[in-house]
Amino acid sequence: xxxxxxxxxxxxxxxxxxxxxxxxxxxxxxxxxxxxxxxxxxxxxxxxxxxxxxxxxxxxxxxxxxxxxxxxxxxxxxxxxxxxxxxxxxxxxxxxxxxxxxxxxxxxxxxxxxxxxxxxxxxxxxxxxxxxxxxxxxxxxxxxxxxxxxxxxxxxxxxxxxxxxxxxxxxxxxxxxxxxxxxxxxxxxxxxxxxxxxxxxxxxxxxxxxxxxxxxxxxxxxxxxxxxxxxxxxxxxxxxxxxxxxxxxxxxxxxxxxxxxxxxxxxxxxxxxxxxxxxxxxxxxxxxxxxxxxxxxxxxxxxxxxxxxxxxxxxxxxxxxxxxxxxxxxxxxxxxxxxxxxxxxxxxxxxxxxxxxxxxxxxxxxxxxxxxxxxxxxxxxxxxxxxxxxxxxxxxxxxxxxxxxxxxxxxxxxxxxxxxxxxxxx
Amino acid sequence: xxxxxxxxxxxxxxxxxxxxxxxxxxxxxxxxxxxxxxxxxxxxxxxxxxxxxxxxxxxxxxxxxxxxxxxxxxxxxxxxxxxxxxxxxxxxxxxxxxxxxxxxxxxxxxxxxxxxxxxxxxxxxxxxxxxxxxxxxxxxxxxxxxxxxxxxxxxxxxxxxxxxxxxxxxxxxxxxxxxxxxxxxxxxxxxxxxxxxxxxxxxxxxxxxxxxxxxxxxxxxxxxxxxxxxxxxxxxxxxxxxxxxxxxxxxxxxxxxxxxxxxxxxxxxxxxxxxxxxxxxxxxxxxxxxxxxxxxxxxxxxxxxxxxxxxxxxxxxxxxxxxxxxxxxxxxxxxxxxxxxxxxxxxxxxxxxxxxxxxxxxxxxxxxxxxxxxxxxxxxxxxxxxxxxxxxxxxxxxxxxxxxxxxxxxxxxxxxxxxxxxxxx
Numbered sequence: 001x002x003x004x005x006x007x008x009x010x011x012x013x014x015x016x017x018x019x020x021x022x023x024x025x026x027x028x029x030x031x032x033x034x035x036x037x038x039x040x041x042x043x044x045x046x047x048x049x050x051x052x053x054x055x056x057x058x059x060x061x062x063x064x065x066x067x068x069x070x071x072x073x074x075x076x077x078x079x080x081x082x083x084x085x086x087x088x089x090x091x092x093x094x095x096x097x098x099x100x101x102x103x104x105x106x107x108x109x110x111x112x113x114x115x116x117x118x119x120x121x122x123x124x125x126x127x128x129x130x131x132x133x134x135x136x137x138x139x140x141x142x143x144x145x146x147x148x149x150x151x152x153x154x155x156x157x158x159x160x161x162x163x164x165x166x167x168x169x170x171x172x173x174x175x176x177x178x179x180x181x182x183x184x185x186x187x188x189x190x191x192x193x194x195x196x197x198x199x200x201x202x203x204x205x206x207x208x209x210x211x212x213x214x215x216x217x218x219x220x221x222x223x224x225x226x227x228x229x230x231x232x233x234x235x236x237x238x239x240x241x242x243x244x245x246x247x248x249x250x251x252x253x254x255x256x257x258x259x260x261x262x263x264x265x266x267x268x269x270x271x272x273x274x275x276x277x278x279x280x281x282x283x284x285x286x287x288x289x290x291x292x293x294x295x296x297x298x299x300x301x302x303x304x305x306x307x308x309x310x311x312x313x314x315x316x317x318x319x320x321x322x323x324x325x326x327x328x329x330x331x332x333x334x335x336x337x338x339x340x341x342x343x344x345x346x347x348x349x350x351x352x353x354x355x356x357x358x359x360x361x362x363x364x365x366x367x368x369x370x371x372x373x374x375x376x377x378x379x380x381x382x383x384x385x386x387x388x389x390x391x392x393x394x395x396x397x398x399x400x401x402x403x404x405x406x407x408x409x410x411x412x413x414x415x416x417x418x419x420x421x422x423x424x425x426x
Numbered sequence: 427x428x429x430x431x432x433x434x435x436x437x438x439x440x441x442x443x444x445x446x447x448x449x450x451x452x453x454x455x456x457x458x459x460x461x462x463x464x465x466x467x468x469x470x471x472x473x474x475x476x477x478x479x480x481x482x483x484x485x486x487x488x489x490x491x492x493x494x495x496x497x498x499x500x501x502x503x504x505x506x507x508x509x510x511x512x513x514x515x516x517x518x519x520x521x522x523x524x525x526x527x528x529x530x531x532x533x534x535x536x537x538x539x540x541x542x543x544x545x546x547x548x549x550x551x552x553x554x555x556x557x558x559x560x561x562x563x564x565x566x567x568x569x570x571x572x573x574x575x576x577x578x579x580x581x582x583x584x585x586x587x588x589x590x591x592x593x594x595x596x597x598x599x600x601x602x603x604x605x606x607x608x609x610x611x612x613x614x615x616x617x618x619x620x621x622x623x624x625x626x627x628x629x630x631x632x633x634x635x636x637x638x639x640x641x642x643x644x645x646x647x648x649x650x651x652x653x654x655x656x657x658x659x660x661x662x663x664x665x666x667x668x669x670x671x672x673x674x675x676x677x678x679x680x681x682x683x684x685x686x687x688x689x690x691x692x693x694x695x696x697x698x699x700x701x702x703x704x705x706x707x708x709x710x711x712x713x714x715x716x717x718x719x720x721x722x723x724x725x726x727x728x729x730x731x732x733x734x735x736x737x738x739x740x741x742x743x744x745x746x747x748x749x750x751x752x753x754x755x756x757x758x759x760x761x762x763x764x765x766x767x768x769x770x771x772x773x774x775x776x777x778x779x780x781x782x783x784x785x786x787x788x789x790x791x792x793x794x795x796x797x798x799x800x801x802x803x804x805x806x807x808x809x810x811x812x813x814x815x816x817x818x819x820x821x822x823x824x825x826x827x828x829x830x831x832x833x834x835x836x837x838x839x840x841x842x843x844x845x846x847x848x849x850x851x
Contacts, residue, residue, distance in 0.1 A: 026793070062723065063723045066717040070784070074789070137729075289512035290513055323574070358539075366463065366538055
């Protein structure tokens with residue numbers, strides 16, 4: 001990546017970051033509202049981006065809004081909710097063709113920034129300060145469908161169930177889109193209040209990536225934010241749990257392939273060095289096509305098509321999952337555990353370690369090559385209060401030693417196992 | 427060696443790529459992209475899951491191949507008598523993969539370092555097959571699980587059920603990976619037969635985009651590639667009627683909300699026509715039901731569709747279909763309304779304002795593909811076999827008119843030749 005992130009405060013707990021990248025033909029602006037993830041507000045907050053996407057005071061009609069975007073050479077306006085550790089993030093973003101490619105020579109960045117700002121800060125509210133009734137009804141239904149859509153992808157479903165087991169009672173365990181019961185209880189009042197609270201109390205993170213001029217966008221946002229009544233709340237984060245007792249569950253469904261998911265606690269890796277050690281360990285164990293799990297569970301034993309491990313740095317756990325014949329569950333589980341033990345005993349070559357680190361370093365090299373990955377990279381850095389370039393990150397990865405990997409493997413303790421098996425759907 | 431390089435430019439984008447006809451018979455397409463940090467390379471053949479019946483010069487008669495063999499071959503090519511391609515790539519750090527599609531197979535990698543070594547590995551392992559009865563047997567379990575995974579995937583099933591409803595004979599309706607039963611017939615000898623038939627360099631292409639040294643590509647090609655024999659192949663022409671098999675198909679799977687695929691089956695043109703005219707079809711699909719149309723709004727406000735609603739042109743060597751997908755509790759209603767709107771548009775033409783939106787959206791889509799290393803390598807790859815210049819697609823979008831879009835649709839599709847596929851809970 002050639003350019004570094006420039007970040008400044010443009011209002012009370014409101015930050016504008018930009019990364020200038022001349023090689024792209026589009027620009028991308030995202031606006032994030034960062035707020036604590038809580039069971040009481042998770043669901044209603046998740047509905048906010050869906051209703052915001054329907055229109056704003058300057059363009060109240062949904063069809064008209066979409067037409068405007070299409071005319072901007074198919075600009076993409078997305079509104080969604082994501083979670084990072086125990087933070088909930090309402091993200092609204094717009095990606096549009098850079099001025100150089102506009103047929104009429106119009107300034108796209110200013111138009112896009114204004115539209116994004118209108119969508120988030122000036123929604124289409126009625127005289128009671130409510131969102132249109134039809135938007136509430138339709139988007140609440142869509143939110144419920146989205147919450148339930150985990151079921152449509154059995155791998156996603158099994159992972160979600162495992163998270164539920166391992167994080168029961170912790171903020172990390174609150175679901176991204178919330179809960180059906182809570183969604184049904186949302187009213188015009190509670191929804192409007194959720195939006196007002198988000199605008200008043202959350203941290204605002206705006207990011208501009210691309211070849212365009214971010215200063216016009218900055219001006220648009222700074223002026224708008226100055227007019228808001230802001231009382232940002234202090235962000236307090238829940239400590240990571242080091243270990244928890246093993247929980248196991250099974251569920252039957254009318255399917256032909258079983259899904260086995262195992263979650264490991266890693267002893268609460270909080271320092272950068274601990275997190276990086278866990279990334280390297282997890283990649284060596286099951287993160288590449290030459291990893292222990294790939295070579296043994298898949299290639300040697302032919303038990304599955306995929307058997308992957310993945311370290312979740314925001315929650316500090318490692319997930320292993322695979323799709324197998326129902327009757328192979330025990331064989332797969334014991335081989336997965338045996339491979340972990342082998343790594344913990346130092347049963348891997350220096351070459352495997354070097355190759356694993358070089359695979360990670362190589363993938364870090366691609367971060368700068370797409371607008372979305374540049375944005376995601378720096379947003380994660382901002383949320384973790386550790387903004388570094390992919391190059392600096394690569395140097396840290398290269399510094400991880402054999403001892404670091406062994407020590408990390410020894411810390412891994414099985415915390416949850418979930419198995420989705422065949423049969424009548426429960 | 428010095429080669430003659432043809433430079434192909436797009437004034438509109440300010441981009442270019444280079445074409446080299448390598449003496450081995452391989453076409454090499456290279457797009458260096460300034461400012462980027464990664465290279466993306468694809469090496470592949472015009473051979474996919476639909477190639478189930480072929481005739482080569484030697485035996486002089488058509489013969490049938492087991493379903494899923496192209497995909498099986500893709501898996502097995504990664505192995506050699508020494509170490510697997512993945513183990514070799516491990517030394518360069520490249521991220522390697524492969525895929526089998528309906529009418530092509532590709533081997534690819536992306537890297538930000540050690541490009542020279544990785545490109546050599548790519549060319550080498552794809553041109554050096556190694557299959558034994560033991561290694562072939564071992565893959566049965568792995569691919570068997572891949573097939574099972576797709577059997578449980580509602581998104582995958584809804585599409586193949588649709589293709590089964592649309593196509594009488596075209597092998598595009600066959601699952602890419604085959605079935606557990608069909609792959610049981612695959613042997614090392616059969617894999618060699620298919621390999622020797624389709625992995626002829628005259629039937630292949632190498633595309634590279636991003637940050638790399640063009641000389642390194644040519645040097646690796648000189649070092650690894652042997653001149654290929656002449657290529658002769660005849661594919662069985664499937665005499666596919668315009669009509670569909672049935673208009674409705676459904677299956678029950680554990681899903682939260684019913685999901686649907688609607689397909690309007692088109693009369694196929696040549697491979698190049700399907701690609702070029704497919705751009706006009708994309709504009710039509712946008713104008714038919716994208717999120718700024720009246721019909722989208724009506725269905726959305728009635729709660730019949732939601733934000734998962736979308737459309738695409740599904741096309742390849744000898745098939746083309748307009749596909750619309752999403753979640754709905756009333757998929758029959760979506761289907762009926764789309765058919766009505768289809769006829770309405772064909773009859774009355776596309777309103778100017780809607781056309782402007784549709785055209786600009788499609789234009790923007792191709793513009794965005796040109797700013798990604800993967801997008802450029804993939805476009806070069808996809809355009810090579812039909813024999814179309816990649817930049818032409820953007821120009822077709824830019825110069826389309828409502829009249830030529832409607833003319834094209836009238837000649838290719840009709841509302842009756844369509845089907846609805848539904849997965850219900």
